[in-house]
Amino acid sequence: MNEELRVDVVRILRNLNKLGKIGRREGFNGVTRLALSEEDREARDLLVSWMEEGGLNVRVDPIGNIFGVRRGSNPNFKPVIMGSHIDTVIDAGIYDGAYGVLSALEILRRIDEEGIETQHPVGVAAFTNEEGVRFQPDMMGSLVKSGGYPLEKAYARKDDDGVTVKEALKGIGYLGRDDVKPEAYFELHVEQGPVLHKRGFEIGVVEGVQGIAWWRMAFRGEANHAGTTPLDMRKDAMAGAAELYTGLLEYVAKKGNALCTVGKLRLEPGAINVVPSLADFTIDYRSYDDAIFKEGKAEVERRAEEVAKRRGLTLDKEMTADAQPVHFRPEMVGLVEASARKRTYSTFRLPSGAGHDAQFMHVICPTAMIFVPSINGVSHSPGERSDAADLERGANVLFDCTLAKAGFKKEP
Ligand SMILES: [Zn+2]
Known part of the structure; x- marks a missing residue:
């Protein structure tokens, strides 16, 4: 629909590499940013600084989810949110989660550069503790936000050293009070499995989550x-x-x-x-x-x-x-597929084998996910890689879907 609108993948990669420097440990090849750790705080602070540079309104909710929202032309409209997470497992790659968040940031920047006015506000989200390594349950931020788990119960969860989620949130300065109610949610993510790469497809149209x-x-x-x-x-x-x-x-x-x-x-x-x-x-x-x-x-x-x-x-x-298994709304799945095809990208429908914040956001708003190929399906490992061309394609699809949902006009 917006053939001329493209993300700048070089900027996405630059930010991925900057964020990917946080959480390097002696003796490991990958990054370790366990939820609500010092490394997570450092990554969050960097993300927030980028949001502020982009003129976004930064909000943090009670479970520490971070939102950066760009205003829309109608102040009564709810924001269309693009997001994922920036916490990692132990010795992880740099794409899982961060790719979705940083692509969203790039899209918001492109919206500014192109002088696009969206009806709905558009924003980026980074959800707390998606990986669930230090605290369980995983996907805690989106789970609590969607009402699937009581906030107080989440606060009381402890890591192996007896530190609670609430103490850890307070400790890193991300115990917020804001609330953001999305109109729709899109999550762009590396597949983390071999299907797209092995079968030679460019865009994974995610039908749901196991x-x-x-x-x-x-x-x-x-x-x-x-x-x-x-x-x-x-x-x-x-x-x-x-x-x-x-x-x-x-x-x-x-x-x-x-x-x-x-x-x-x-x-x-x-x-x-x-x-x-x-x-x-x-x-x-x-x-x-x-x-x-x-x-x-x-x-x-x-x-x-x-x-x-x-x-x-x-x-x-x-x-x-x-x-529970999640099956996204057909019209949202269809929007991802149509957006990709309009750009002549090859598409393949599949369910997600991994859990994602999208499965809980689906409970509170229309939600869809976009996958890009992971080389050899490697993930949760320092060997996690995706091609720059695939990363660009995925972000372009996210761009189109978000604009379609937000409603927009572009200055000549
Ligand atoms: Zn992830």
Whole structure:
């Protein structure tokens, strides 16, 4: 629709590299900006300085989400928001999250440069704790904003050192009081999977997001001598965890359209010659299918209880995330697809395998996501890369979708 309007991808890359310098650690190749850490504060401060340079109205809400809003011609209209996150996992790449936020910033700059007047205000958002490494649940900022999790409960969540979210927010100076109610939300993101790159498509039209359920579980048994305790007299916590995991892997393989991962495991006492008395572990379960998601969650809990019972273990379990599969509104998905095709970019429809803030924003406003290819599908790793040409295409699509939703006129 705006064939002549393009982002300047060099500026996006320059900012990505600047932001990507924050959170470098000795001995790591990537960046580590865990939510609400000192590194996160530094990144937030830089982002806010860029927003202020761009003349945006900066607002921070009670869970620390940052918004930078450019005014529209109708003061009563709600803003069209483009966003993502700038926190990272441990030893991450520089594109995940930051690409969406910094492309939004570039688009706002281009709107100024082109003398475009939008009816709705247009803004950029950076959501708090998308990754969920330090505090759970993940996607905390958008989850709380959308009303899916009580603010006070989020404030009380603790990291491994006992620091609460509220203390951490206060500590870095991002405990705000503002509220921004969006008209629509667009999230541009690297795919983080291999589909677009392997199949040679330029733009991923995201239809929705897989449901994600997380648990923290612990089997407790009895520590005992590895050489003298017969198998049938053991209460082996690790054996329980192993049996549960392999059983769940078989279950999801049989179902198809579902995934299960035990990504973290700690044993006590942790000695080569002692039967483990404790297995403390996490479970990540995902499906895009509503029925399989629901059934699988019940299956995880049922199997955990059954294994514990049979092996004489006790089970502690806490569900730390439970995000239903999301299916974006067809007209929003269609807008992304039409915008990309108008620019003659090749498109492919797919659901997102990773969780994103968009899945919660979808609850409170019309929402869509745009993916660009990740080279070899690598993400959550310093090896995460995307081609500059793909980054430019994605941001151009975001530009068009945002203007279409905001309504605009361009001075001659
Ligand atoms: Zn992300």
